[in-house]
Amino acid sequence: MASTLPPSRPELVCPAGTPAALKSAVDAGADCVYVGFRDETNARNFPGLNFNRKELAEGIAYAHDKGAKVLVAINTFPRAGQPELWHQAVADAARLKADAAILADIGLIDHAARHHPELRLHLSVQAAASNPEAIAFYAERFGVKRVVLPRVLTVQEISAINARIAPVETEVFVFGGLCVMAEGRCALSSYVTGQSPNMNGVCSPAGEVRYTETAQGVTSELSGFTINKFAANEPAGYPTLCKGRFIARDKASYLFEEPTSLNTLAILPDLIKAGVTAFKIEGRQRGRAYVAAVVQAFRAGVDAVMAGRPLPEIDLDRITEGGKQTTGAYEKAWR
Known part of the structure; x- marks a missing residue:
């Protein structure tokens, strides 16, 4: 009832x-x-x-x-x-x-x-x-x-x-x-930085983040890997790997998850x-x-x-x- x-x-x-x-x-x-x-x-x-x-x-x-x-x-x-x-x-x-x-x-x-x-x-x-x-x-x-x-x-x-x-x-x-990656239990950040979200408590740790300004805009990197390239008038997001844009079939897009x-x-x-x-x-x-x-x-x-x-x-x-x-x-x- x-x-x-x-x-x-x-x-x-x-x-x-x-x-x-x-x-x-x-x-x-x-x-x-x-x-x-x-x-x-x-x-x-x-x-x-x-x-x-x-x-x-x-x-x-x-x-x-x-x-x-x-x-x-x-x-x-x-x-x-x-x-x-x-x-x-x-x-x-x-x-x-x-x-x-x-x-x-x-x-x-x-x-x-x-x-x-x-x-x-x-x-x-x-x-x-x-x-x-x-x-x-x-x-x-x-x-x-x-x-x-x-x-x-x-x-x-x-x-x-x-x-x-x-x-x-x-x-x-x-x-x-x-977080689409098994609720924080993914291995993407671990693979790139060597630090685990579910053991060390860090996903895309700030010490591994770099931003580079160019004439075309801003490039974001995580532990030496390029995660995203932003146009000059585009807000530069934090380089979390699952929210990076990648080229597949000659097209750049958010393959895992959009911000x-x-x-x-x-x-x-x-x-x-x-x-x-x-x-x-x-x-x-x-x-x-x-x-x-x-x-x-x-x-x-x-x-x-x-x-x-x-x-x-x-x-x-x-x-x-x-x-x-x-x-x-x-x-x-x-x-």
């Missing part, structure tokens, strides 16, 4: 790559903020980003004082035989009273469940659990409370999953960069009806102005839907990648 209860208000889970961004997200209306430690235990391990232990303690105190939660992403995969750094990250997240840890590696999840039973566990998108059986395994074996679903499912598929996995919660991405941002504002009512627990905004490497603008937009959108009002007209073109937006796989028009 179908439930007649109204949909629950989803949490707005927002990125914070710095203490300043954390405060901006909380002040703009985030229900939760997700962060990482300043090392390779998180998948956004870039210079100038993330938190040391003191900063995280202060950030958690600030968020809790405002009624918000803090989730710690420990979502890379430990080196074989050297898990100490990851074990310490889990221990510190528990010690500092984080509201949850977001984990991807099954061995680390097992360690956290056995050694820190008081710490709430969320399953990272990098674990790629996309069906009820996989989700049930993590929930029953390790006590995982929430799973971040890969960006390959339709709204109808998400609704079907939610109907079978309760009380396990689901979290879906609603805005930001898309386009996910934006689901228009389908928030459908995602809420599908039973999604939390809406996740991507962008821990982005500045506080980006964070504030996107959080405010989605706060207004969620509040409007829950109040039965029409969705507000909100233009986010200026902060989307390539100035383009898509609802991605949620509305698989190609099926």
Whole structure:
């Protein structure tokens, strides 16, 4: 028998790559903020980003004082035989009273469940659990409370999953960069730079990036490989290999993925009806102005839907990648 209860208000889970961004997200209306430690235990391990232990303690105190939660992403995969750094990250997240840890590696999840039973566990998108059986395994074996679903499912598929996995919660991405390469577990950046996104936490690390200006425009390189050539009047994007233009059959085009941002504002009512627990905004490497603008937009959108009002007209073109937006796989028009 179908439930007649109204949909629950989803949490707005927002990125914070710095203490300043954390405060901006909380002040703009985030229900939760997700962060990482300043090392390779998180998948956004870039210079100038993330938190040391003191900063995280202060950030958690600030968020809790405002009624918000803090989730710690420990979502890379430990080196074989050297898990100490990851074990310490889990221990510190528990010690500092984080509201949850977001984990991807099954061995680390097992360690956290056995050694820190008081710490709430969320399953990272990098674990790629996309069906009820996989989700049930993590929930029953390790006590995982929430799973971040890969960006390959339709709204109808998400609704079907939610109907079978309760009380396990689901979290879906609603805005930001898309990653078609197995949700950050690809080998493209590793092949070119020798540094792995899912182990070292860096995709296209800044130290390997070069821009060269010519009379024709700007050339972007990653570790000596040309990734893109931009015309003189064309914005020069960051040289991420999957978003490079390559020549095939004598035509230069984006072979893997176009620089386009996910934006689901228009389908928030459908995602809420599908039973999604939390809406996740991507962008821990982005500045506080980006964070504030996107959080405010989605706060207004969620509040409007829950109040039965029409969705507000909100233009986010200026902060989307390539100035383009898509609802991605949620509305698989190609099926």
